[in-house]
Amino acid sequence: MEIKQVKLVYFSPTGTTRKVLESIAAGIGTSDVEHIDLTLPEGAQQSAPPFSDELVIIGAPVYGGRLPVDAISRFKQLKAGSTLAILIVVYGNRAFEDALLELKDLAVDLGFIPVAGGAFIGEHSFATGDLPIANGRPDSRDVQKSVDLGARIKAMITALPSPDAQVDLEIPGRFPYEGGARAMIVSPALRQDACTVCGTCAGVCPKAAITINGSVVTEVELCIRCSACIKNCPAGARVWEDSMMKKIATWLNENCSVRKEPEIFGIDG
Ligand SMILES: Cc1cc2nc3c(=O)[nH]c(=O)nc-3n(C[C@H](O)[C@H](O)[C@H](O)COP(=O)(O)O)c2cc1C
Structure with missing residues (x-):
């Protein structure tokens, strides 16, 4: 074919x-x-x-x-x-x-x-x-x-x-x-001093949870913790400050540091 x-x-x-x-x-x-x-x-x-x-x-x-x-x-x-x-x-x-x-x-x-x-x-x-x-x-x-x-x-x-x-x-x-993303009502914090209200975060949010109306407003119930707003913010104004999120990131950093490699199925290597 x-x-x-x-x-x-x-x-x-x-x-x-x-x-x-x-x-x-x-x-x-x-x-x-x-x-x-x-x-x-x-x-x-x-x-x-x-x-x-x-x-x-x-x-x-x-x-x-x-x-x-x-x-x-x-x-x-x-x-x-x-x-x-x-x-x-x-x-x-x-x-x-x-x-x-x-x-x-x-x-x-x-x-x-x-x-x-x-x-x-x-x-x-x-x-x-x-x-x-x-x-x-x-x-x-x-x-x-x-x-x-x-x-x-x-x-x-x-x-x-x-x-x-x-x-x-x-x-x-x-x-x-089994499994699935754990249900947490939490969203990245906003560093007001760093934020320039450029609107990038709103533009990359997959849930349209962020609106710009003179300032940045996040509807926390909609957040899926994807972190797109954090990784795309040009001013570094979005961060995880939630203690459970910091605990999870620390655990992952300590327990998942050994490099894994891609795995392929259905086709020979
Ligand atoms: C809510 C949530 C749950 C996640 N769960 C896992 C997981 O179970 N195992 C894992 O290795 N990575 C997990 N990740 C990490 C993502 O799979 C990984 O960062 C992926 O590269 C993100 O893809 P993207 O860049 O296309 O958004 C999770 C990320 C989020 C936001």
């Missing part, structure tokens, strides 16, 4: 999932690459046309060993008709647990034919300079692995006579899935 077009479908508040997907697409080498970015509420409202004979790469971060609830609800608007899909989760060097299996089951329900999966590592949403957790990842080694995966996907799909030739893709994980 020929890969005519690649579509990247993702939910990626701090951009690491997006970066992995882009590197895989670079390895596939098709010039026709379209982004369907479902991170922001307005992106989520756009209705994607049904997929058919393109190759779709679907990516999401891991939250509590599962898919983020908002990624699931946004992916659920997608429809596919026997469309080949590559499934990617990106996690912060702790564990991906049931997230990739959950993504595979969701993709099958939507009409995709998953042919390969991967779990990559991205800088943890809660990481800071003082409490690093996989900082800077995906780094050049990860990017090389993503590009290599893209090249192998291309070779595999080119050799396929038809999508029906696929065998079932085996993905590790438990069903019923």
